[in-house]
Amino acid sequence: MSGHSTYEPKTGFERWMDMRLPVIRLAYDSVVAFPTPKNLNYWWTFGGILALMLGVQIVTGIVLVMHYVPHVDHAFASVERIMRDVNYGWLIRYMHANGASMFFVAVYIHILRNLYYGSYKAPREVLWIIGCLIYLVMMATAFMGYVLPWGQMSFHGAVVITNLLGALPIVGESITTWLWGGFAVDNPTLNRFFSLHYLLPFVLAGLVGLHIWALHVPGNNNPLGVNVKSSEDTVPFHPYYTVKDGFAISIFLILFASFVFYNPNILGHADNYIPANPLVTPAHIVPEWYFLPFYAILRAIPDKLGGVLAMFGAIGVLFVLPWLDTSKVRSMRYRPTARLYFLIFVLACIVLGLCGAKLPDDPVIPGVGGGFQLLDANINSYVWLSRVATAYYFAYFLLVLPILGLTEKPLPVPESISAPVLSHPATTPAGAVASPEKRG
Template sequence: MSGHSNYEPKTGFERWLDTRLPIVRLAYDSLVDFPTPKNLNYWWTFGGILAVCLGIQIVTGIVLAMHYVPHVDYAFNSVERIMRDVNYGWLVRYMHSNGASMFFVAVYIHMFRGLYYGSYKAPREVLWILGCVIYLLMMATAFMGYVLPWGQMSFHGAVVITNLFGALPVVGPSITTWLWGGFAVDDPTLNRFFSLHYLLPFMIAGVVILHIWALHVPGNNNPTGVNVKSKEDTVPFHPYYTVKDGFAISVFLLMFATFVFFLPNALGDAVNYVPANPLVTPAHIVPEWYFLPFYAILRAVPDKLTGVLMMFGAIAMLFILPWLDTSKVRSMRYRPTAKLYFGIFVLACLILGYCGGRLPDDHVIPGLSTFQLLDADLNSMVWLSRIAAAYYFSYFLIVLPILGLTETPLPQPESISAPVLSHPANAPAGAAASPEKRG
């Protein structure tokens, strides 16, 4: 999609700058005149929403860092001081804590959209992999940020998660010791997590720039999955998609504001409002909601090392996805069987998230008499997690490779304009579009 620039400097200063640092030309070609498929729906607005979320997290994080004290004796009290004594500190802190959840809501929708419409397929493999790198950095940033308030769940969550690395052979103990800065989760750990939590968002911003660059080389995918074949298939990014994205961002910010002002602690855990105490372990240690599917996969396996490998493997599947899907058709609009399996995959992810937030021995159906097999309760959350996790991995390793070779897709339109222009509403008066041309 990259090609000749239509930017023309209008002032002497712009001409002077353009010959030395063509940053205005870059912004014009990327945000104004960039040819964009004209059939993008609102699922494509979450890229802009994510950019806004990242900006909010960086700005509020910088303000919070001005007042936070990364020391085990003062961290919890410094957060309370931000809430009570710093001007609008409560607002900045609630924006930052709820902003992390909004960030993950948007990124999960963005990822599921990419899965459904095949945005990971050639020639967009690097674009997808960079997106997975962003997701991985987000997870690391969020985990370290959750430790910083130094409440009960923060401390014991850090103990549990960092101990998982110790299960890795050879390098595991060294990684754990480096993360701790010693031989237990203590003051050096908090200092390291604060430093990395401050650094990683800027690394995310750098990878986002690469992500956008990788997007602008082949151009956007679109709901049909058909490549753009002519200029008639595109419109300039501005004003068409700046207005559309702006409206979607406004709606998203209304939801964001609802949590900040009316439900600020709905997505957190009340136990984290108790100062960290290494001698008192919470009855149920759970991570933030956006980690729950992976936590369920970890708990579904009795062996610690296997559980850790499967948890990391669940993320690794995303990186190799472009080579696992053997279908030549991008969009699932034209793959009815794949659409069915994808719906089950989304359901499996939701089930994993639900199981991750429940106790392992909770019953799926309370009060129902349970069956016993090898002393394992088949009605427990562990077994439901195992079933959902088995489908999660089967979807990537079995369903997508085989389905691409055996499925017969529906006919695809010749261009992205065909489904719109052949609609009966666009036919001449008294005539209807022929069945073979209907999109």
């Protein structure tokens, strides 16, 4: 916990400001003097990376809005004009497009780290739920942004996804009609998506502020998963973690720059450089890569309504995760059995992503099955592989975590952060003479 404020105004202006609007005190207590567990590893740097990427997306998005035309007759051409005629427009657009992918890379690593170290457990349930809301708003923002270039994949992706919402009972048709603004995906749809895509990043910024506030109440979790016992277990956030986060951010920006300058379109789809044509449907409609696992879950269920419910359920189950995991031990460092199931879960998510990018009937193993071996061919298709991965995805949350927490026997957990270090006293190197205190 942050505890009592240690900020002391040093100048007359700081004292004057602190009595009227203590924003300097708030910044000091939140960023400089905030007591942070001293054993955090580099998996904890992705929170700062995510904050940076949100800033990049908002700034580049505002610049792009100055030149974008939200009309079906001009949207595609306006994007091309940004690329060709606007000063450094190509750079701003590539930063925005690839920044979305880097945003999701960081958020998926951030989520997996929280799952591994049990950062969703008490007293951090509200912190976790706000994080899930951030992820949900991110997905909505990214989907609407993908539609704006109004290329072939953008248009037909919007048609497919909005039609899926119509499968929801009672409210589905009303939601679809409202999103369309009519009876089909057309200019009113593009205007709605543009308006929401511009608005939601600021909602994200507000949720991130709330997320940070919720983090500062119980404080950071740590790799050991034990509560902070005393001030000996913590260090000030600055300079220890500002330097560490700064280094990690620098490495991440190098990766980001490699995509922007050398492979700007590798994560996109070539069909999106073709203007939208309602009369010509692409051979294989696929979303952006960060939606592929949920797209595979959608296709894994043969019923349309069941697929939609499973797709939304895959996100909804995250909201109740703190109450599904029954284990009293947070970190999987001390839960070897849970660690094995977690690794299988990560593999299942990767498999779902691969399946989402493939045609459902494509053979997983070429040459196995065929027209005269219909059963083997069906079992060997990606839709069946995605069904297996989908079953494990839900089983992990609904069966594995509740049952494992009651049946597994975890390893002994240290009493404090400092205990693992202090329990191993320094040894004297070979050939050296011990000090009088140690000899005594």
